[in-house]
Amino acid sequence: MNTGNSRKRSAAATPSPQQQQKHHAVMEEEDLDEDVFLEETLLQYEEDSQVLRELEESNAIKERLQKWKRPSLSQAYIAQTQSISFQQLEIDYIIAASHKELLPNSSGQAAILRIFGVTKEGNSVCCHVHGFEPYFYISCPPGMGPDDISRFHQILEGRMREANRNSNAPKFVRRIEVVQKRSIMYYQQQASQSFLKIVVALPTMVTSCRGILDRGIQIDGLGMKSFLTYESNVLFALRFMIDCNIVGGNWIEVPVGKYKKAARNLSYCQLEFDCLYSDLISHSPEGEYSKMAPFRILSFDIECAGRKGHFPEPTQDPVIQVANLVTLQGQDQPLIRNVMTLKSCSPIVGVDIMSFDTEKEVLRAWRDLIREVDPDIIIGYNICNFDLPYLIRRAEVLGMAEFPMLGRIRNSRVRVKDATFSSRQHGTRESKEITIEGRVQFDLFQAVQRDYKLSSYSLNSVSAHFLNEQKEDVHHSIISDLQNGNAETRRRLAVYCLKDAYLPQRLLDKLMFIYNYVEMARVTGVPISFLLSRGQSIKVLSQLLRKAKQKDLVIPNAKQAGSEQGTFEGATVLEARAGFYEKPIATLDFASLYPSIMMAYNLCYCTLVTPEEVRKLNLPPECVNKTPSGETFVKSTLQKGILPEILEELLTARKRAKADLKEATDPRVKAVLDGRQLALKISANSVYGFTGATVGQLPCLEISSSVTSYGRQMIEHTKKLVEDKFTVLGGYEHNAEVIYGDTDSVMVQFGVPTVEEAMKLGREAADYISGTFIKPIKLEFEKIYYPYLLISKKRYAGLLWTNPDKHDKMDAKGIETVRRDNCLLVKNLVTECLYKILVDRDVPGAVQYVKNTISDLLLNRMDLSLLVITKGLTKTGDDYEVKTAHVELAERMRKVG
Template identity: 65%
Template structure:
């Protein structure tokens, strides 16, 4: 990397030079990863400690100091988290961590994990405990530290470019009239409030100041047509309503300003108002246009224009801007309905939200009836169509045809015909075909996703543990592999055999510990949880061991469940994965089978195997072997001495220095060669992992300093080192 390095003898002088550099460059945006809670906070506090006189004037307004204060951010979307609030007037602090926490659901939010997930790159990970040693070493060690710092600055910039974060947020700010900082730190409602205020001013309305306190009033949600569960080896066409809830609000003029209360409708003509399926009354658009429909029309028409411009645009930067704009417009339109239904909100209105969902339910039912009554053998079609599932804004239809192309023809025809039955701008669209399709339950299904007849676009999964973060990686790995075999290879039996082999390996402790790490976010303090939680108990345990590296509020806590006495609750068996590896603490493999793997596997195989699912997967020869690893930290380990066993047959030996018992002595050469082969395999594995880590850090001639807990290679490297040490001790017992 090309970088200019400036050196200073005094740290205070260094900080003042950095502050002067900021003022000279005069940036509009300061960005980085977790810069609010760490980088800027540390610099401000350090400058205060060293009395760096001019450091704190980082903004564009003279004589206004940059200070830091602690705040607690809390929203339904992001939960509760501690944060630092820093004022730098005239500049936007655009913390990439806040963007990712808000917009993406990831298993880990460390820069290393995020960079690998989106870029396929990793940072030069250096543990904080060795930074001083690297700085005080030689030119080569300081180079390692410099590369670490440079990558920490470079990776967030690459992520910003890849994810178009700044472009998307600037467009969202432009569309909604909300400042960038508020988009990062506030909830969804502020966007709708801002747009309402704009339109209220334009139409000379006054918007009331109101804060919903919540109530016991409930309204019926969207319809979910009862699924006909099963494995469908025929094409399933999907019909979707485009922007269902916004289009309902526009079609029927549902708004605060059009709602009729009490007996107001008695003084009006019948053609001047409508009665919704939820028994609420609204004025028609011909009498008075509502503010919410006007906002939605503006948003959706602007989105349509942005999408059309995007098709014709060739400049890469303008394409990014237009794509960010259409995405911001889509999100803004979809949040309007949620705003009216948020009872603990700025302006809740149950009459609007319950009317929208009531119209939606009727439309889904009407679509189902129209499809099944039209596409019948008696009407000249080859098969009777059947709606096998419907949810909120879409229905899945089995037309009975055997090819994707035929299903697409019928799907487009049905969407066009049924759209004519509804009030504009409500429109039913044909979007995709699933083939094959595994319908597990409500909101749980998987299938190969076709938008063109020739080849599938992707494997689409909804509600399954392939993406959920509160399971260990093993669950997602096994589920994806099984679904691949069922859907892509059309080999359900092969999927069953694969699942059984993984269960066998799990119980025999043959799986890498990186596959068993569970992560959960520490969203509340211990007192705020109703019951004891595994990640909270572990965080407390780690705080006692080393408060400096212990997880803090808002962090995701990685842990494994270790073996313990019968009846010990899971929260008491949570342990730090590194601690478990280094001390050979045995893993509770039965916990992972019963509490992590069994339910997800049963779900996807039940439509195929039926009632015998559990007996096939969770019972049998493959579940009868279980290995327990001896821990170095057990309660009695300090008082007991481990006895040597024969390398060949594992019987106890009288002399701990011997390798074999008298019965295995004649086969000494054979056993020795077998153990030498095991040692060679471990050395080969270690060398491959070491080389992979060297490639990742960009040098094949330096030691590995990486301590990234998000990287499976890190755990594998730790494990193979421990195995090598044990195997080396075993080999020394042979003469």
């Protein structure tokens, strides 16, 4: 890599001194934030950094600061003659006094939303949004008139005051409106009914108010009455996004005249202003607005001088180096390469080295870098659970109160919270939650762990896997020695540290995380930060709330809405006729099985009919479907389900994205589109899981058990149809046999000897059977396995063919070769066996191979202990058990063969 070259390029990207000068003149005239910003920054240095003040004189520092800074604001922004468009990355809110000018009739404290983002020129934005109020719904008791509502309001206000005695809020319940809505639960004949929209002063009051209504309140004439609340568990920032049609990572525009420049800057952002929520224009992410702003991405890594044999602890072990890499989104070379070292460090070509005498200065310099560079996204490897908490704790230990001001809000500290994330999918994980206001944290460790199944998640092995690149070879144990050496040894450490900052950036690019995550945020509507910190269900809920809002439906907050807790029956796995098949096996698959079932049978919360209602309403049989699990849903002629509608939109959008992807030539556009089609597919598949999540937001087991019951029926139907139609009696050469099938697939032996013939029959069968199902359920011919080794349910291997000329690859499912709980020896042994069986077609040879390998190992125990790290060996200390397991495996293969 030519670092000299990239340095020149990055220098050209920042404005020339002359340009700066020009802006400066204008700015002085207008007394603008740029200038104030600079002044305040310098003041800050005087306050808390003596060393920097001394160096302030030096040109090197000025140059460095110049390079770190964002591009200056253009004239039009400064003069406020242009609307402000920016890509939003983060939205949060604060509690503060209402804006007098924008909301003259309001008083007291209010929630003010803050949207952080970047303009297409690369200027940072902090937009304070006023006037959006927290609210939720309850259904309106019948016969409630305006007087009753006003009385109800008074009672509720009183109860709220009682429950929040420490609060000095002038008012809790701002107002109660009657609105026409309908619950999303169950099919209902009347178009809508009255609901009360309860608007409260602050977001936290929603929870408190819900509690009161849950427990019940005394109402004249009605007695003690408890209320089911609706949409009372929607996080305030998400509520705002939904109501304003804002999706994660989209572009927002505030027209000229609609924004007021803040009198005092609360943030370090270049453009900071106030506006009303009703004046925001949210652009859907299409065309120009599907592009990405040039975010600033900081990748960093720290090194600590741990004591020998101990993992570094912030209470004792100092931070000795911090490496930083700053890259603009969309560029392939970093803008800044920097290392901060404790004690001197020899130069590294193309790297800005800052050396300090004390650890405090190192930490302070890093804080200053964050402030000056102003990154939108902070990345690294395991930064959320190691580097960031370590830095913060370490600064605490050193008594540096000024350190943890890393966010975009002036004088505001980062917040650290212990959090646990537990799901059946990922298990229970302890983690630290660190809030850095206005900046997105993206931990590559978390992202890779979520999105990829690997045997090891160390930075080294992940880099080797995806990048074919390894870490610099420096062992932990010698870090302290390198630090205590000289400028040369510390240079070696710095190179290591830099590489650890460089690899996460490479992974981010290679795996296209920015594109994929921004697209996921856009498709599902949640903020980007939710994608790493929250589960799958918030994404479905966000889509559901958006769709429900369009249709004037409201979502109840009840945990077991409409379904008794419990478990439900899943999919059918057809009996596996274990064996070694030397004739081609055709695989027929249902495309997106569960989504298409939900669409075909209109399964939704709002189409479900309770057994009592079925009797009461006396619905004509042609208007309803009774599912194989015994539930009733109305057909779309009476009421179209919103889950099916969401799914249709997701799947048609995916088709379009895939079509556009074919047309696209620009690699960036391609990346966006590929990220989008992936996000759309994942989203469609998680809707079913959402309805079956008994500990989720809106479980509905009637839906999920109906989905699986249709699935079971379909796979049995498919098996029967294939075996009935493709027979000698039916005019075919052989009788077809379904030898296996799982959930949405059947494996068929048509009896023909060639791949080509099997493909032809596979296609014919898929078309024929598809014709017997309701749209959009479709059975597709997918691939041929030839030969095919079926060991048992969920365990098989075969050579996979998608065209008749040559096989694509060897494919193995569920076998030791794909499992991560076996030692490498077992894995390699079995892979070799499969190769011999499937490619060489030599089953006795495979068995002999296993026996030979094992007896070799028996002869050489040394090799064994080096190679085998098995559960059997480590747990029992008896390696013989492990070997019997291998022999058994070989025996089984022999039997099967």
